[in-house]
Amino acid sequence: MADKLRIGDAGQKGKGVFAAERLLPGELVVDYAGEEKWIWDIPKEAWQYAFQVDYDRYVLPPQGSFGWYLNHSCAPNCVIMGRTRIVALRTIEKGEEVTFDYSTNVGWDGFAMDCRCGSPNCRHVIRSYRYLDRGLKGNYGACVSRFLLEKSAG
Numbered sequence: 001m002a003d004k005l006r007i008g009d010a011g012q013k014g015k016g017v018f019a020a021e022r023l024l025p026g027e028l029v030v031d032y033a034g035e036e037k038w039i040w041d042i043p044k045e046a047w048q049y050a051f052q053v054d055y056d057r058y059v060l061p062p063q064g065s066f067g068w069y070l071n072h073s074c075a076p077n078c079v080i081m082g083r084t085r086i087v088a089l090r091t092i093e094k095g096e097e098v099t100f101d102y103s104t105n106v107g108w109d110g111f112a113m114d115c116r117c118g119s120p121n122c123r124h125v126i127r128s129y130r131y132l133d134r135g136l137k138g139n140y141g142a143c144v145s146r147f148l149l150e151k152s153a154g
Helices: 044-049 134-140 146-153
Strands: 005-009 015-019 028-031 051-054 057-059 078-081 085-088 097-100 112-114 125-127
Touching: 015 097, 051 146, 078 097
Parallel strands: none
Antiparallel strands: 005 015, 028 085, 051 057, 078 085, 112 125
């Protein structure tokens, strides 16, 4: 996958991940598989890069990797499949920024961050999955971190 992605300037978001060539729907973009840790075992300055895999477990991607720089969008072109995989939701053209919706991965109720995605349907604040409206949850379906789906089903 490394030959299909590049890290570049994403404007006000800082750095981001971009398609170096066309990506097709369902194609693996980033896999956050790695050592799972408690959030308290991850340096606080790296929390913004951690990928939540369970209510009390996170994976910190290698610094400077594609996973480190994968940005949020309220109109993402990628979704979560399974525990750690980010896949293309639709065709992503060369040069397009690759994004996913952070809310589909966060189960911490106190989480809130300003959104700078710039999409027409921007929610302006990114919050945990439980705060997504029912329609958006329906649109995402099973393309959400498993631990969030298990919690909402129970």
